[in-house]
Structure formats: C-alpha cells, structure tokens
Amino acid sequence: MERSMAYERDLNLKATELRLGLPGSDEPEKPSTTPSVRSNKRASPEISEESRSKGSSCVSSKVESGERDSAPPAKEQVVGWPPIRSYRKNCLRAKKNDQVDGAGMYVKVSVDGAPYLRKIDLKVYKSYPELLETLENMFKLTIGEYSEKEGYNGSDFAPTYEDKDGDWMLVGDVPWDMFISSCKRLRIMKGSEARGLSC
Amino acid sequence: MLRKASSFPEEMLEHVLSFITSDKDRNAVSLVCKSWYEIERWCRKRIFVGNCYAVRPEMVIRRFPELRSVELKGKPHFADFDLVPDGWGGCVYPWIAALATAYPLLEEIKLKRMVVSDESLEVIAKSFKNFKVLVLSSCEGFSTDGLAAVAANCRNLRGLDLRESEVDDPSGQWLSRFPDSFTSLASLNISCLGAEVSFSALERLVGRCPDLKTLRLNHAVPLDKLANLLRGAPQLVELGTGAYSAELQPDVFSNLAGAFSGCKELRSLSGFWNVFPGYLPAVYPVCSGLTSLNLRDANIQGADLIKLVSQCRSLQRLWVLDYIEDIGLEELAACCKDLTELRVFPSDPYGAEPNVSLTERGLVSVSEGCPKLQSVLYFCRQMTNAALVTIAKNSPRMTCFRLCIIEPRAPDYQTLQPLDLGFGAIVENCKDLRRLSLSGLLTDRVFEYIGTYAKKLEMLSVAFAGDSDLGLHHVLSGCEKLCKLEIRDCPFGDNALLANAAKLETMRSLWMSSCSVSFRACKLLGQKMPRLNVEVIDERGPPDLRPENCPVEKLYIYRTIAGPRFDMPGFVWTMNGDSV
Numbered sequence: 001m002e003r004s005m006a007y008e009r010d011l012n013l014k015a016t017e018l019r020l021g022l023p024g025s026d027e028p029e030k031p032s033t034t035p036s037v038r039s040n041k042r043a044s045p046e047i048s049e050e051s052r053s054k055g056s057s058c059v060s061s062k063v064e065s066g067e068r069d070s071a072p073p074a075k076e077q078v079v080g081w082p083p084i085r086s087y088r089k090n091c092l093r094a095k096k097n098d099q100v101d102g103a104g105m106y107v108k109v110s111v112d113g114a115p116y117l118r119k120i121d122l123k124v125y126k127s128y129p130e131l132l133e134t135l136e137n138m139f140k141l142t143i144g145e146y147s148e149k150e151g152y153n154g155s156d157f158a159p160t161y162e163d164k165d166g167d168w169m170l171v172g173d174v175p176w177d178m179f180i181s182s183c184k185r186l187r188i189m190k191g192s193e194a195r196g197l198s199c
Numbered sequence: 200m201l202r203k204a205s206s207f208p209e210e211m212l213e214h215v216l217s218f219i220t221s222d223k224d225r226n227a228v229s230l231v232c233k234s235w236y237e238i239e240r241w242c243r244k245r246i247f248v249g250n251c252y253a254v255r256p257e258m259v260i261r262r263f264p265e266l267r268s269v270e271l272k273g274k275p276h277f278a279d280f281d282l283v284p285d286g287w288g289g290c291v292y293p294w295i296a297a298l299a300t301a302y303p304l305l306e307e308i309k310l311k312r313m314v315v316s317d318e319s320l321e322v323i324a325k326s327f328k329n330f331k332v333l334v335l336s337s338c339e340g341f342s343t344d345g346l347a348a349v350a351a352n353c354r355n356l357r358g359l360d361l362r363e364s365e366v367d368d369p370s371g372q373w374l375s376r377f378p379d380s381f382t383s384l385a386s387l388n389i390s391c392l393g394a395e396v397s398f399s400a401l402e403r404l405v406g407r408c409p410d411l412k413t414l415r416l417n418h419a420v421p422l423d424k425l426a427n428l429l430r431g432a433p434q435l436v437e438l439g440t441g442a443y444s445a446e447l448q449p450d451v452f453s454n455l456a457g458a459f460s461g462c463k464e465l466r467s468l469s470g471f472w473n474v475f476p477g478y479l480p481a482v483y484p485v486c487s488g489l490t491s492l493n494l495r496d497a498n499i500q501g502a503d504l505i506k507l508v509s510q511c512r513s514l515q516r517l518w519v520l521d522y523i524e525d526i527g528l529e530e531l532a533a534c535c536k537d538l539t540e541l542r543v544f545p546s547d548p549y550g551a552e553p554n555v556s557l558t559e560r561g562l563v564s565v566s567e568g569c570p571k572l573q574s575v576l577y578f579c580r581q582m583t584n585a586a587l588v589t590i591a592k593n594s595p596r597m598t599c600f601r602l603c604i605i606e607p608r609a610p611d612y613q614t615l616q617p618l619d620l621g622f623g624a625i626v627e628n629c630k631d632l633r634r635l636s637l638s639g640l641l642t643d644r645v646f647e648y649i650g651t652y653a654k655k656l657e658m659l660s661v662a663f664a665g666d667s668d669l670g671l672h673h674v675l676s677g678c679e680k681l682c683k684l685e686i687r688d689c690p691f692g693d694n695a696l697l698a699n700a701a702k703l704e705t706m707r708s709l710w711m712s713s714c715s716v717s718f719r720a721c722k723l724l725g726q727k728m729p730r731l732n733v734e735v736i737d738e739r740g741p742p743d744l745r746p747e748n749c750p751v752e753k754l755y756i757y758r759t760i761a762g763p764r765f766d767m768p769g770f771v772w773t774m775n776g777d778s779v
Contacts, residue, residue, distance in 0.1 A: 080280030
C-alpha cells in the first residue's frame, strides 16, 4: 500500500495531468517548506530507481513512526537555543534518527584541490539527486551517475562522506534517511583516488 | 623618614614583581608612577588580551618587550551558539606574524574562539625555538597539516591542547611527525579530533615522554588499546578515554582494570563515548582518588551512572548529562561533600517532552548536601522561585550560576509567576557572584535586583527576558564590576544604551541580538564614543538602506584603543565617526 503511494508520487502524475496553464505554474504539493534547490533535470533512471525503492522504505518508516508526519509541524527551533555548542548538536542529532527538528544540519564540504571549504544544510535536500546536483553546481564539476555495483564509474569525482563512526563512505550506498542521520561531513575526491573506488 | 622612589633599587623592585603574577595586580603596579610603569613593563612575562580587537599587536609589543606567554580571545561568547555568522573575524594570523618577529623566545600561545590557519601554525612552529605550550580552545580554520608542522618543529613542546576546536583532519599521520628524539610532552588533548590517529605513533609517543601528565584521547581510540597506553604512562594525572565500548571479553576487561589500578596518580577522567556499561567497573579502582569527572559525552544511565559517581568521594568537579536525574543528584549530594562545580547538560535538548526525570529538585539536593558548591551550569525543564531561594540560601559562596530552562520564558511551574524573586535571591545572597546566566520568564524586576545586589558581577547572559529599557538600564547603572554583557531576544532599545554610553567604556564588550536597538542609536553611539567600536552585524544588507529607526539584527560593542578594525566582512558595519 505504501509502496504504491510512493510510486505514484514519484511518477508525478500531477505534472502530466492535462490542464490549462503553463507547466510548472502549480503550487508545490507539500505545504511544508520546499527545498531551495529544485531539481529540474530528470534524474538518471538508475539513481531514481535506487531512491524510489529506498524512498518507499523511508516513507513506510515514517508512517510507522506514526504521528510525526500527520501531527502539526515540530515546534520551530530558535537559532542558538538551548545554548549548547554547535558541534555537539551534530553529535546529538546523529544519535536520533527519527527525531524531527527544525534546525538546519550544516556539514562541511571539501573538494580535493579547492582552497576552501563550503558548508551546506543537508536538511534542505530530500534525495541524492538533489544533493548531487547542488554539489555539481557549487563546485562546477560533474559527478555523474551512481550505480550500486560501480559507484560513480567513469567520473573524475567521487562524493564521499564521513559517518558517525569516523569511516569514509561512498555517497549513495545507504538509504537517504540513514545518510542524513549519519553524515558528518562531505569530501569530493578527485582523480585516480576517485576512479579507484569503482573497482 | 621619606624615601624617594628613585632610591629604591630597580633590581629589588623587579625581584619583588617577579612574585606578582596576577594581571590585575600587575596593571595596578604599572599605575603607581612612571618609573614603576617602566620597570613593570620590562619584566612582564605574560599577557592576557580578552578581546583581540581591543589593541593592536604592535601596541602590545611596544609596551612589553620581554613577553614569554600570550593569551588572546577572539569571537564573542555567543559564537558558540551559532549567533555570530561565519567570516565575522577573529583571525589570529596578524598577531602571529607580529609576535614571530618580536618575541623569538616566546614559549606559550593560548587562543580562544579564534580562526587559526595552517599557515599560522607553521609560523608558530618555525619562529619560536623554545616554544612550549599551544592551547587552541574552541578555535577553527586549521587542519592536521598545521599540527604536523608543530609536531615536526617544536623540539621543546610541553603542551598541545586542542580543546573543543574544529579541526579538519583528513589524516591521523601528523602524530608520527614528532621525532623519535622528542620526549618533552607533558600534556596532550586531542579529544576533538574526528579521525583516527596512528595508534602505534601514539603509543610510542606516550611511552617515551616520562613527564606526560595529561592525555585526552579522541573517540577513535578503541577501548582494547587503552590498557597499553595506560601501562606506558602510569604517571598520568588526567586521562580522557576514547570510545568506551567493546565486546565484553574477560581478558580485555582484566587487562584494562589492571592498567587502571596501576595509575595511582589519576585525578581526572573524561571521554567515555559510547559506553558499554560492562566495562565501567574497570575504572572503579581509581574512583576514590578522582577530583574531576567529565561524563558530558557519556551515554551512561540509571544505576550504572549512579554507581560510578557515588564511588568518587573526593570529587570536586562533575560534568554529566541529565541522565543522572534527580535521584542521582541526591546520591551525589550524599557522597561528594567536596563538590565545588556541577554541570548538568541536556541529553535531548530539542525534544518537546522531557526524556528524563531531572527537575529543580536535583539542584536543590546538591545545594543542600554540598556546602562548597561554587559553580553551577544546569539545564532543566522546570523551575520554581522557591527552589531558587533555597539554593541561594544553601550556597552563599556561589560565584558562577548559570541556569538554562529549556523552554524560553517558562514561568515558575507551580505558581505561574515570573522567576524574578528566585534570581533576586541568588544575587542577594551570593555576594561573590561573578557570573550569571538567566532563563525562564523574567520581567524588568529581576534586572532591578541584579543592579541592586550583584556588585561583583562580571559577566551576565540574558535571553528572552525583560519588558523594557528599564531592565537594561538597571544592569548598566547598577553592576559596578560588569565586564561582559550578552543579550538576545529582549525588548531593550535605544534609551538605556545611550543613557549609559559611558559605562560601555568600562566594560570589555556588549552583545545584543534580536533586540530593539535602532540603526540611528548605533550611529549616535559610534559618533559619541570614539573609544568604542560599535559594530552592526546585519545579514539583510547595508543598514542605511532601511529607515534609521529600524532595529539592527545584531550589535557588538567593545572598548578599544586600536580604532575600527579593517578585516570586517560584508555583513558587518562599523559606526565609528566619519566612516559611517
């Protein structure tokens, strides 16, 4: 039942509906805040396949955890309150996978060879394609398509992340929600180190 | 018989001054007369600059030619809570470059809330032949490459302390850069590092430094390796463990317990990430000697936690999560009569509902049972005036009281009244109070009490409190020793600020964010007070594009003899005189 719901959402029936008016002139489906980065490109079939199957399991877990989605949105969080150190906030957040809170989840992004780092708010993205597109735009590079067997084969860049155990993982391997709750920082590897990951 | 100042031999005065180390006393000495000023400045060895923008490095160098130790602070305290945007400033490089030329014999650099680049660390590593101590507290901007430079070059290093800093650590190899001939390390704190460090390099380092007294590991050092480290350093006084969990194996356990038993000098424990309770008894042998226990990152709960704490009968300082609950604090009060400092942190600060049974009763128990209690930081979800009055009566020696009731503007949950009376009792009874943080529902009344009674107060933190400018006026006009004032989300505006402008020159700094201070008032203040830097922080864009009576987002005012700073980012505007 939940699977078909997710499937329908991903097919985006609304967009293909016949109606008067220009495409894209609709209000967004969700009443909650939409991510500031909208993916206009059609996501590659492989990766959207991945996120669809993983997405549905995420949807079902949300439904199971019950009130979270149907209850009124979580109390809006005030910046810097309660007054605890920011890096500790990320540690606490990583411990709680199912908690809904309104604060951003900023992680550092480094690219091999770039002189300075950037910070992005992972909460703003809802899926891997959105995140990867942002990274491509931010750093003016091409990461390419993910496949479970071969990673980002053929690309000069491989997006990796450090999880809460301190291990470096390839972005895309785990379900999005699990990624969000365990990602501490991102590093886009370059060159031979990156290509070597596909082996 | 009159004795002229000039007949008192300089060397004797210098000798006497060598026993005077407190900054305040040194400053007082320098004001006696010109010759004392001169003698004092030539023999001052340590300097503390509470705000790196209050003075320029050249000014420090000109006055104090023989410094061996420099301590600097950069960003305002509220930067810890994300209230200061990235890029605000606090870059240490200009200081390091100046110090490198002026003080080849410099031995210590201590920095707090500053941006430290790898380049700065490289300059430190290569410029000071006798460099001994580097403390980077809540700093950022550097990586393990910078640390590698320090390790490779500082032959006489005694202390490297990275407490709470954010370090970019792509590799743990930097530790191997300490040469094999390097044996002088006495203190190492790498608890903030995320990545693994090379364990074999760490083990060899610990094994060859006989003076090592402080070792704070990061979470990546596994428990089964801890015993080896401890056996290599039985003289340790302060230890921070790594992750404290592993599969329970009898030989690992007995090895660890044996190693701890061998550390007869151990007085301070911290670390304990990811605790597996089965391993806790391994530390029991050292508990009775502990004076400081930091369980701030430890997920120990219930009976395990209480059992651990209640064995530490000599405890003076305890930092713990609210898993300790009221019941654990009662036990603490019964067992630890020497307790002077308690910090209780929230395990679930963003949860809507309480996840533990920690209330005002816990703190009251501790104040009743621990007569030496002086310093409190307490996060909780409910409070009453009655509890605060009791605490105040029980702890007249309190010097630092920071209460954080998690819900902003929460009233006394029994009477639904503001907590003015409770905090009023604190400031009235605790005559030596130097630091106070307020929370809960508070009116202007509490500020009237503070202005009336808190005569020794140096630092005050205020959030979501007060009704009007009168509140701010009470504090600025009444608190004679006020040094740092930080305020957020309070209805304080122009009047109190402008009426007390002169007061601001007697303080280190004032921070106000999400208050009602207008751009016009900021400009006026900047023009009136040339020895203050009045900085408006506003990410909405230039304040002069909005009406003058529009409140600014954030305001940071500090006294300075350095004039306006030149390294301000695009979202900071200085209100000094003509540059407005």
